[in-house]
Amino acid sequence: MxxxxxxxxxxxxxxxxxxxxxxxxxxxxxxxxxxxxxxxxxDIVHEINGPLSSIRASAANNIHALHALREEVEQDLPMLSPDHHAQFWRLVERAWQYTHHLSTSEERKLTREICRFLEEHEIDEADEIAETLVEIGIHNGIESWLSLLRSPTCKKILQTAYNLASLFYSARGVQTALDRIAGITAALKLSAxxxxxxxxxxxxxxxxxxxxxxxxxxxxxxxxxxxxxxxxxxxxxxxxxxxxxxxxxxxxxxxxxxxxxxxxxxxxxxxxxxxxxxxxxxxxxxxxxxxxxxxxxxxxxxxxxxxxxxxxxxxxxxxxxxxxxxxxxxxxxxxxxxxxxxxxxxxxx
Known part of the structure; x- marks a missing residue:
């Protein structure tokens, strides 16, 4: 038995x-x-290790993005016209406000739709640009960015915006992970x-x-x-x-x-x-x-x-x-x- x-x-x-x-x-x-x-x-070890791993990954991503940004900002931003400069920062602000996470199939569908739109407006390398726009949360109102997307430095500018957005996402991820750890430790303190x-x-x-x-x-x-x-x-x-x-x-x-x-x-x-x-x-x-x-x-x-x-x-x-x-x-x-x-x-x- x-x-x-x-x-x-x-x-x-x-x-x-x-x-x-x-x-x-x-x-x-x-x-x-x-x-x-x-x-x-x-359970405690598992739940704390999860957010700690997120913090480590975010820190590594931030270091990489900061190194890349230093070169990009020094080289590319001074070359923008005042109008494109303003558009760039509006693009970054839109990316910072993005909080929704798409599934892989949703991302692919959006990328195809944006790519077709860009090709209709004769934007070079439409597939790569569409992919970056989706990654930073620019899913609609693409027509308002057409002037910037036609710039000769478009890809570099989008990459800079992507790196800035990545830094923000990483910082937000760190905050979420720390909040989770704080919740666990606060609950533990109450029942110590x-x-x-x-x-x-x-x-x-x-x-x-x-x-x-x-x-x-x-x-x-x-x-x-x-x-x-x-x-x-x-x-x-x-x-x-x-x-x-x-x-x-x-x-x-x-x-x-x-x-x-x-x-x-x-x-x-x-x-x-x-x-x-x-x-x-x-x-x-x-x-x-x-x-x-x-x-x-x-x-x-x-x-x-x-x-x-x-x-x-x-x-x-x-x-x-x-x-x-x-x-x-x-x-x-x-x-x-x-x-x-x-x-x-x-x-x-």
Whole structure:
């Protein structure tokens, strides 16, 4: 039999009458946080390496373009007439404003259309000029550039415009990559390990912690296949340990994501006020929890995943944290719809 089949039955027997003491509970929560942080590391490294590679490539492109531009600007721009000089900078400005990315087939179609237009107006080397115009985002209104395109230095001028546009595109790419890294690091900071283990009590809005966890998972692209919706009714701040609750949200949301798997699915988060409590509801469209094991899912180390996928502490730790807040955590499940309902008291007494 596989580990996946054996794990639930072995853990169920081992912990059937097991209830960890307070000291062990605290250490299990710390172990759970370490496991959760470690589980994110491949995603974090992958997501940060992507934009870093873009920055390296952009930097190399910028160096090359700057060397080429120095010679082109010194040699060619002084030779332009005032009218062509103004047209050149309008061309560059149009190129800078271009943000749409065409598919290869769209580029080829546009290039052919522009090439035919240029040939009709007897522009030399129409195919090369059309290709450059498409690359810098000049796709329409070509007639307004005909005077410049008939210039003897047309190809050099277009190449200069192309290099200037490339510098701008590279700078924009660097900014996008840096914004992505900043998003990842900001999300990580909000759920950093030392803060998670803090025992400090304060008045807090529970949706702040949920949003921080969702931001982290979004930054790591763990939710890209999900239709994730959040419905937050007005709620008061409640006495809680925000860092501990954030750990509970991390486990519960990660469980929902893994239940859906890599296929398209949904996760709905609803936070509301009900009498003397704040309620938090997570509903996913995953495979559900079989009826025969629902009584065991809160046992420490119980898991239906393969051993590499998790330590089996998520639900145990999440419920323990909620109970520390004098709240409750219950699960209702059927294939295609699993709901985790948490209730937390609004007042300390």
């Amino acid at each position: 596989s580990d996946r089949v054996l794990a639930p039955s072995i853990n169920a027997n081992l912990f059937e009458e097991f209830e960890p003491n307070e000291w062990l509970c605290a250490h299990l929560i710390k172990l759970s946080e370490l496991a959760a942080s470690g589980a994110f590391m491949p 390990y030392p803060e998670i283990l803090s025992d400090e009590w304060s008045e807090a809005i529970v949706t702040d912690g949920i949003d921080a966890v969702v931001s982290l998972f979004n930054a790591l692209k763990l939710t890209k296949h999900l239709q994730l919706t959040r419905q937050y009714d007005p709620i008061p701040a409640i006495p809680c340990q925000p860092s501990r609750l954030m750990l509970a949200w991390r486990h519960l949301i990660r469980n929902a994501i893994e239940a859906v798997g890599g296929k398209p699915g949904s996760l709905a988060i609803h936070v509301a006020q009900q009498d003397a409590h704040v309620t938090v509801r997570f509903t996913d469209s995953g495979h559900g929890i079989p009826a025969e094991i629902r009584g065991q899912i809160f046992a420490p180390f119980f898991t239906t995943k393969c051993r590499k996928a998790g330590a089996g502490l998520g639900l145990y730790v999440a419920r323990k944290i909620i109970e520390e807040h004098r709240g409750t955590l219950v699960i209702e499940s059927e294939p295609g719809a699993t709901t985790v309902l948490i209730t937390l008291p609004k007042n300390a007494t």
